[in-house]
Every structure is written in structure tokens, then in C-alpha cells.
Amino acid sequence: MIVTDTHTHLYSEAFDKDRSAVIKAALDQGIERFFIPAIDSTYTQAMFTLRDAHPKNIFLMMGLHPTHVKENYKDELRHVEEMLSEQKFYAVGEIGIDLYWDTTFLEQQQKAFRFQIQLAKKHRLPIVIHCRDAFDEIFEILESEKGDDLFGIFHCFTGTLEQAHKAISYNLKLGIGGVVTFKNGKIDTFLEDIPLKDIVLETDSPYLAPVPYRGKRNESAYLIKVLEKLSDIYGISKEKIAQTTTENSKNVFGI
Numbered sequence: 001m002i003v004t005d006t007h008t009h010l011y012s013e014a015f016d017k018d019r020s021a022v023i024k025a026a027l028d029q030g031i032e033r034f035f036i037p038a039i040d041s042t043y044t045q046a047m048f049t050l051r052d053a054h055p056k057n058i059f060l061m062m063g064l065h066p067t068h069v070k071e072n073y074k075d076e077l078r079h080v081e082e083m084l085s086e087q088k089f090y091a092v093g094e095i096g097i098d099l100y101w102d103t104t105f106l107e108q109q110q111k112a113f114r115f116q117i118q119l120a121k122k123h124r125l126p127i128v129i130h131c132r133d134a135f136d137e138i139f140e141i142l143e144s145e146k147g148d149d150l151f152g153i154f155h156c157f158t159g160t161l162e163q164a165h166k167a168i169s170y171n172l173k174l175g176i177g178g179v180v181t182f183k184n185g186k187i188d189t190f191l192e193d194i195p196l197k198d199i200v201l202e203t204d205s206p207y208l209a210p211v212p213y214r215g216k217r218n219e220s221a222y223l224i225k226v227l228e229k230l231s232d233i234y235g236i237s238k239e240k241i242a243q244t245t246t247e248n249s250k251n252v253f254g255i
Contacts, residue, residue, distance in 0.1 A: 003227065003242045004033040004249040005220045007094070007128065007155050007175055007202035010058070011036065011046040014206035014217055023054060026220035033246065034220060035253065037061045037094040037128055037155070040068040041079040048087075059255060061091040063116055066098040066130055069109045077115055084123050090253045092120035093128025094155055097141075100132040110141065117145050126152035126252050129172070135163055142170045153252060156204050161190040168198050173248055175202040178210035178218060181229050191233050200252065201226055201245045 005026070015022055026034070034054075036047055038061055051058045062083045064076045083089070095116040097109045120127045129152065131138045142150070151171035157164060158179055164187075167174060176199050179185040191199075201223055203209075209218035210225040224238075231238045 001030040001239050001242045002033070002246050003029070003031040003223055004035070004201060004246040005031055005203050005205075005223050006035045006153060006200045006249050006252075007037055007177070008034050008205045008220050009037065009039070009207075010034060010205070010220070011043055011050045012206055015219075019050075022219045022221070023057070026223070027057070029221050029224050030242070031220050031223055032057055033059065033249065035059045035061065035090065035249070037065075037091075038063045038080075039065045039094075040076055044079070044083065059090045059253065060087075061093040061128060062087070062089040063091075063093045063095045063128070064112055065094055066096050066109045066113070067101060069105050069112045073105070073108050073112050077112060080116065081119060084119060084125075089123075089125065090255060091126045091128050091152060092116050092123070093126075093152070094130040095127060096130035097134035097137045098130060098132040099134045099137070106137070110137065113138075114141055114145065117141070117150065120152070121145075121149045124149070128153045128155050128175075130155055131159075135159055139166060146170050151252065153200055155202065156208065158185070158187060161193060164190070164194055168194070173198055173200045173252055175200055176230065177202045177204050177226055178208040178214070178222070180233075181210040181225060182214065188229070188233060191230075196234060196236075196241070196244050197248060199230075199245055200249050201230075
């Protein structure tokens with residue numbers, strides 16, 4: 001059984017003391033593919049170091065995270081553009097709009113999101129979207145950018161059934177992680193109405209650990225708990241969930 005974690009920040013400082021052990025624990029569970037989203041330029045070298053240490057298992061993205069869109073966002077976008085031209089990446093992400101913490105830079109977030117979508121189209125890459133308290137703003141931009149060259153993953157999907165169908169209509173898979181195990185997560189109430197072909201698995205580690213680890217540092221090995229929950233929801237085996245979602249990830253990332 002090969003399982004794919006389509007979203008993990010393994011280069012994060014949260015793993016500095018035991019990164020190798022965390023990766024081994026995941027590999028022992030059959031989690032063999034790790035897709036690594038970017039945050040900003042300060043983490044780029046750490047991402048390359050991680051990839052070089054585990055070239056068969058680590059696949060990098062490049063992008064500017066919306067919560068890191070600040071006064072210097074144009075400099076950061078230039079870095080993204082340069083990296084995409086110089087190195088091999090499998091997606092532009094994570095990108096999007098986040099209005100949960102701060103709305104000060106909404107206009108800049110919108111500009112950065114659109115610019116990076118266009119970069120993804122230029123390089124024929126998928127996008128990986130971060131959305132928090134910003135479904136309307138995200139969908140407005142996706143509507144204007146939709147087309148066969150727009151595709152990817154709606155990371156950490158926490159919306160309604162209607163919003164799920166809308167996201168899927170833009171050629172996006174839904175990234176499902178620890179939230180599906182939360183009592184107040186809500187997505188577990190309608191996920192069975194979403195075809196499994198439209199779903200990929202993720203942890204967003206070190207964040208959003210699934211039950212029974214909620215509140216602790218998340219790691220890729222805990223993806224098994226998400227797999228078990230989806231097996232219950234869809235009424236099919238964990239092996240079939242793993243096989244289908246890994247195949248879905250291959251369709252998105254091309255590997």
C-alpha cells in the first residue's frame with residue numbers, strides 16, 4: 001500500500017530535532033510520497049536540503065504563502081519566478097488568500113494569487129490553494145482564470161458541499177486531512193457525496209493533527225488516521241482509498 005501526503009511542511013523548524021525519524025515512521029506505514037509546499041524565500045534552502053537528502057520521496061512546490069504576503073511581496077514573487085525557471089518543481093503552492101489573521105494585505109494577496117496562477121499556467125504546473133475565511137475572494141479569481149490550463153488542489157478543504165462542487169468545477173482536487181476526523185470538522189457529513197476521484201490525502205504537518213493526536217504536532221505517519229476515517233465514510237478498504245488517492249495525486253503532479 002503506497003500512500004501519498006500531498007501537503008507537508010517537513011522542512012519546518014518543528015522537525016529540526018527528529019526529521020529523519022519522522023520520515024522513517026511515515027515510510028514504515030507505507031507513506032512514500034511527500035509533496036512539500038513553499039512558504040517564502042527564507043525556507044527555500046531548507047526545502048532543497050530536504051529534497052537532496054530524500055530524492056526518491058520528496059517533491060517540491062514553489063510559491064508565496066498568502067500569510068507571508070507583506071510589503072516586500074513583489075520581491076518574494078520575483079524569487080518564485082526565478083526559482084521556477086531554474087529548478088524542478090511539481091506545483092506552484094501554496095498560494096491563495098487568508099483573511100483569518102489579517103486583512104491588511106488583501107489587495108496584495110489577490111495580486112500575488114493571480115500572478116502565481118499565471119506563473120503556473122506558463123510552466124504548465126498545478127496550483128495548490130490555501131484558503132482561510134476567503135472562499136468568495138478565491139472563487140472570484142478562479143472564475144476569471146478558469147480553463148484547461150488551470151488545475152491543482154484545494155488544500156485543507158473545509159468548506160460546504162456547495163463550495164466543494166464549485167472547487168472541483170475548476171479542475172481542483174480536494175485536499176483532505178486531519179479536519180475530517182474532528183467532531184466539529186463538518187466535512188465528514190457530506191464527503192460521501194464527493195467522488196473519491198476528486199480527493200487527495202494530506203497532513204499539512206506540523207499543523208492540524210488528526211484525532212487522537214489533535215493539538216499535538218502533526219506528522220505524515222498520522223495520515224493513516226485520515227485513511228481510516230475515509231475508509232469508514234466511503235465504506236471501502238484503506239488499500240483502495242490509498243490506491244485511488246495516490247493515483248489522483250499522480251494525475252495532478254505528473255509523478
